[in-house]
Amino acid sequence: KAGVTQTPRYLIKTRGQQVTLSCSPISGHRSVSWYQQTPGQGLQFLFEYFSETQRNKGNFPGRFSGRQFSNSRSEMNVSTLELGDSALYLCASSLGTGKQPQHFGDGTRLSIL
Amino acid sequence: QKEVEQNSGPLSVPEGAIASLNCTYSDRGSQSFFWYRQYSGKSPELIMFIYSNGDKEDGRFTAQLNKASQYVSLLIRDSQPSDSATYLCAVSPPGNTGNQFYFGTGTSLTVIP
Numbered sequence: 001k002a003g004v005t006q007t008p009r010y011l012i013k014t015r016g017q018q019v020t021l022s023c024s025p026i027s028g029h030r031s032v033s034w035y036q037q038t039p040g041q042g043l044q045f046l047f048e049y050f051s052e053t054q055r056n057k058g059n060f061p062g063r064f065s066g067r068q069f070s071n072s073r074s075e076m077n078v079s080t081l082e083l084g085d086s087a088l089y090l091c092a093s094s095l096g097t098g099k100q101p102q103h104f105g106d107g108t109r110l111s112i113l
Numbered sequence: 114q115k116e117v118e119q120n121s122g123p124l125s126v127p128e129g130a131i132a133s134l135n136c137t138y139s140d141r142g143s144q145s146f147f148w149y150r151q152y153s154g155k156s157p158e159l160i161m162f163i164y165s166n167g168d169k170e171d172g173r174f175t176a177q178l179n180k181a182s183q184y185v186s187l188l189i190r191d192s193q194p195s196d197s198a199t200y201l202c203a204v205s206p207p208g209n210t211g212n213q214f215y216f217g218t219g220t221s222l223t224v225i226p
Contacts, residue, residue: 031212042218043157043201056213090156094212099145099164099205102214104156 002027004093004105011110018079021108023091025072029103031055031096032074034066037088037107049074050096078110086112116140117204119217127225132189134200134220139183142207146178146185149201151219157201161187192224 005024013019025032033056034046045058049068068074072093078085088109092102119136126132134148145164149157163169163176163185175188185204189196199219206215 033212033214035216043216045213045215048213050212058213096212100212101147101159101162102203102212103159104149107156 004091004103006089006091006105006108008108009106011108012113013081013110014113015081015083017081018077019081019110021076021078021089021091021110023074023076023093023105025074025091025093026103029093029095030072031094031100031102032068032072033092033094033102034074034076035090035092036060037090038086043090046076081112083112086110115217116206116215117202117217119200119202119220121218122221123223124220125223125225126192128192128194130192130224132192132196132222132224134187134189134202134222135184136186136202136204136217137184138202138204138215140204140206141180141183143183143204144207145205146176147203147205147214148174148176148185148187149203149216150196151199151201153198160200189222192222194224194226197222197224 033048048056066076090107092104094100094102147162148160151157161176177186201219202217203214
């Protein structure tokens with residue numbers, strides 16, 4: 001069974017640009033969560049999508065947005081990039097019913113110049 | 114106060130010893146608890162999850178949950194150098210209709226050969 005796939009693995013952008021990251025969950029998983037990981041802050045929850053609807057949202061500015069498609073694949077968009085957005089962005093999928101374990105993809109490392 | 118707190122370490126144990134990792138959480142109603150292992154430069158990997166008070170064993174790993182004291186721990190028996198990694202504790206908050214997790218900042222474990 002294929003795991004969670006995130007693309008691209010690495011991205012380099014400049015301030016002010018926008019970026020879109022993609023996540024394909026494990027087959028059969030309907031919940032997709034996004035996290036930002038930085039050395040100082042650890043894993044910070046961005047949002048969770050289930051059946052194409054945002055079900056939970058963390059404490060991030062509106063520049064961070066996401067969506068989920070009918071096949072459960074999800075995208076995350078960050079607009080007007082700032083230096084502080086440099087981080088590892090992780091996607092995790094789960095069945096989504098009840099408090100199910102989440103399984104992580106390899107992440108996208110975003111660097112802002 | 115952070116929702117989930119872990120001692121950042123580093124924690125060093127000799128090969129073959131028992132490594133004990135601890136995690137406390139602030140929300141008394143939390144019901145689902147997860148331990149992840151993260152190697153440097155890699156994404157988090159699920160090790161164990163526990164929902165009920167008491168111990169849950171899986172091979173060399175034992176998760177212990179004490180809801181009254183609001184802590185969850187992970188014991189690694191017969192520690193191996195390959196266990197050297199950062200261990201993340203995750204908690205699913207109560208009253209959450211989705212699958213949102215709060216993560217601790219992790220404990221760095223080094224197993225010395």
